[in-house]
Amino acid sequence: MEQSNFIRTIIKEDLETGKRDKVITRFPPEPNGYLHIGHAKSIIINFGLADDFNGKTHLRFDDTNPLKEDQEYVDAIKEDVKWLGYDWEELRFASNYFDEMYERAVLLIKKGKAYVDDLSQEEIREYRGTLTEPGKESPYRNRSVEENLDLFERMRNGEFENGSKVLRAKIDMSSPNLNLRDPVIYRISHATHHNTGDTWCIYPMYAFAHPLEDAIEDVTHSLCTTEFEDQRPLYNWIVEECEMESKPQQIEFGRLNITNTVMSKRKLKQLVDEKIVDGWDDPRMPTISGLRRKGFTPGAIREFVQETGVSKGSGAVDEAMLEHYVREDLKLTSPRTMGILRPLKVVITNYPEDQSELLDAENNPENEEMGTRKIPFSREIYVEQDDFMENPPKKYFRLFPDNEVRLKHAYFIKCNDVIKDEEGNVIELHCTYDIETKSGSGFTGRKVKGTLHWVDAKSAIPAEFRLYEPLVLDEQMAEDDSEEKDFLDHINPNSLEIVQGFIEPNMKDVKPHDKFQFFRHGYFNVDPKYSTSEKPVFNRIVSLKSSFKI
Ligand code: ATP
Ligand code: MG
Ligand code: MG
Numbered sequence: 359m360e361q362s363n364f365i366r367t368i369i370k371e372d373l374e375t376g377k378r379d380k381v382i383t384r385f386p387p388e389p390n391g392y393l394h395i396g397h398a399k400s401i402i403i404n405f406g407l408a409d410d411f412n413g414k415t416h417l418r419f420d421d422t423n424p425l426k427e428d429q430e431y432v433d434a435i436k437e438d439v440k441w442l443g444y445d446w447e448e449l450r451f452a453s454n455y456f457d458e459m460y461e462r463a464v465l466l467i468k469k470g471k472a473y474v475d476d477l478s479q480e481e482i483r484e485y486r487g488t489l490t491e492p493g494k495e496s497p498y499r500n501r502s503v504e505e506n507l508d509l510f511e512r513m514r515n516g517e518f519e520n521g522s523k524v525l526r527a528k529i530d531m532s533s534p535n536l537n538l539r540d541p542v543i544y545r546i547s548h549a550t551h552h553n554t555g556d557t558w559c560i561y562p563m564y565a566f567a568h569p570l571e572d573a574i575e576d577v578t579h580s581l582c583t584t585e586f587e588d589q590r591p592l593y594n595w596i597v598e599e600c601e602m603e604s605k606p607q608q609i610e611f612g613r614l615n616i617t618n619t620v621m622s623k624r625k626l627k628q629l630v631d632e633k634i635v636d637g638w639d640d641p642r643m644p645t646i647s648g649l650r651r652k653g654f655t656p657g658a659i660r661e662f663v664q665e666t667g668v669s670k671g672s673g674a675v676d677e678a679m680l681e682h683y684v685r686e687d688l689k690l691t692s693p694r695t696m697g698i699l700r701p702l703k704v705v706i707t708n709y710p711e712d713q714s715e716l717l718d719a720e721n722n723p724e725n726e727e728m729g730t731r732k733i734p735f736s737r738e739i740y741v742e743q744d745d746f747m748e749n750p751p752k753k754y755f756r757l758f759p760d761n762e763v764r765l766k767h768a769y770f771i772k773c774n775d776v777i778k779d780e781e782g783n784v785i786e787l788h789c790t791y792d793i794e795t796k797s798g799s800g801f802t803g804r805k806v807k808g809t810l811h812w813v814d815a816k817s818a819i820p821a822e823f824r825l826y827e828p829l830v831l832d833e834q835m836a837e838d839d840s841e842e843k844d845f846l847d848h849i850n851p852n853s854l855e856i857v858q859g860f861i862e863p864n865m866k867d868v869k870p871h872d873k874f875q876f877f878r879h880g881y882f883n884v885d886p887k888y889s890t891s892e893k894p895v896f897n898r899i900v901s902l903k904s905s906f907k908i
């Protein structure tokens with residue numbers, strides 16, 4: 359990340375003043391879901407800053423909650439980080455530090471800084487008080503060190519039920535910062551962990567585990583999002599009181615949110631579990647795997663995230679900005695081609711029945727290096743249904759009775775007859791072509807206003823096109839993470855439209871993730887999940903037009 363930002367400034371100063379002699383950052387996902395584009399911001403910041411200062415970055419799985427975590431997520435997260443273009447110096451698992459965390463908790467007990475509490479979760483919440491009301495001390499707060507050591511060991515040995523006891527840090531029940539009112543640091547959970555199996559039945563809470571993980575790994579700058587700002591005093595308390603040698607510094611930056619989407623693993627998981635989408639990699643999801651399947655490129659995602667910048671603020675960014683960057687990225691690299699999404703047959707009645715020809719077409723007018731191809735043309739072609747109107751309004755320049763249009767890379771054709779079925783639906787057009795008007799012939803005899811794309815009917819390959827709209831119709835949804843606002847009420851019923859059409863025959867060997875610009879329709883990616891050798895499926899990445907201006 360080249361731009362300067364407040365975190366870079368802090369790191370630079372730390373190095374210049376000798377406060378630090380190296381930079382170690384970490385990206386610490388919890389393996390309880392797939393990564394989303396918000397995580398991409400964290401990845402880019404952590405790996406980017408370390409890289410700029412010749413430091414290193416750990417990929418650390420923050421796997422302290424056995425109930426929600428799974429190997430599937432570990433694998434997916436690794437794949438996504440790599441795909442974004444980053445590689446970690448070291449792969450770490452927080453669960454590998456369970457022994458040390460336990461020892462540090464025992465140290466706190468010995469120092470009189472932690473106690474075993476028998477209050478229920480509910481009671482602990484009540485006793486905690488509010489911003490305007492001081493908390494109340496638990497009746498178990500003044501247990502002796504010996505009793506606490508004994509109870510904590512027995513918690514570890516599995517003598518107690520889930521929820522019957524917790525270990526709490528003994529800090530200050532009247533602190534104005536609620537996080538310091540004796541936070542819970544260990545809970546009982548008789549659950550099998552994806553890494554440590556049944557070794558443990560007590561697990562550290564995030565607020566306790568995270569600072570220890572950072573310190574154990576000698577992380578210098580622990581970068582997280584602003585919702586952890588209030589936790590910073592607790593973070594520092596834990597590093598201090600647990601007598602960690604290394605003293606990482608927590609620095610917060612603003613979350614990335616995008617309009618018309620939700621961006622929390624909990625909500626994304628709900629969409630998957632309730633089958634509102636077709637898995638974590640559904641192209642409508644803001645997950646890295648969803649964006650990849652839709653056809654977004656790592657470069658476009660990186661450019662986008664960098665452009666949104668690093669600050670404390672976290673307004674929702676317009677999704678159009680992300681689309682802008684993928685268009686920019688694909689403009690010069692993806693071949694242009696023609697595809698018909700909703701076919702209407704056109705018979706060119708003056709073109710000989712047994713004849714066909716190959717026409718020249720450039721692959722990318724903005725990038726000559728991409729060369730040219732030959733496309734077949736014969737008596738029957740397909741055009742788009744909505745490129746014809748029997749009774750057109752003014753300024754409609756496409757096909758209508760007696761009107762002439764240009765076929766891209768081919769000839770002018772004129773519509774003479776409209777063929778209908780019994781119900782009056784238009785099923786075919788009869789046109790004539792003018793051999794003089796061949797594309798590239800230099801013909802200047804007359805002009806037409808409309809240019810249509812088309813495919814040769816005999817040789818075209820059937821294809822499926824999947825067109826997407828935002829999954830959630832609420833601009834502020836991503837920002838409002840509150841429970842009250844049920845995002846399921848805002849799901850867009852038209853977020854996926856599937857249409858069956860045709861593509862040029864020279865596309866018969868397309869492979870998953872090949873990207874094209876279909877003339878007039880936008881950029882598409884070959885879907886890796888549903889494409890078959892007979893019929894490719896194309897996900898529309900983005901249409902051609904943009905309302906977004908940089
Ligand atoms: P979510 O809240 O979406 O469920 P999370 O914060 O619980 O995500 P973690 O796996 O804990 O997910 O996140 C790993 C890292 O990614 C954390 O450091 C977190 O702060 C960061 N991160 C998560 N969401 C965003 C976001 N929208 N913008 C920037 N960073 C994010
Ligand atoms: Mg988290
Ligand atoms: Mg979260």
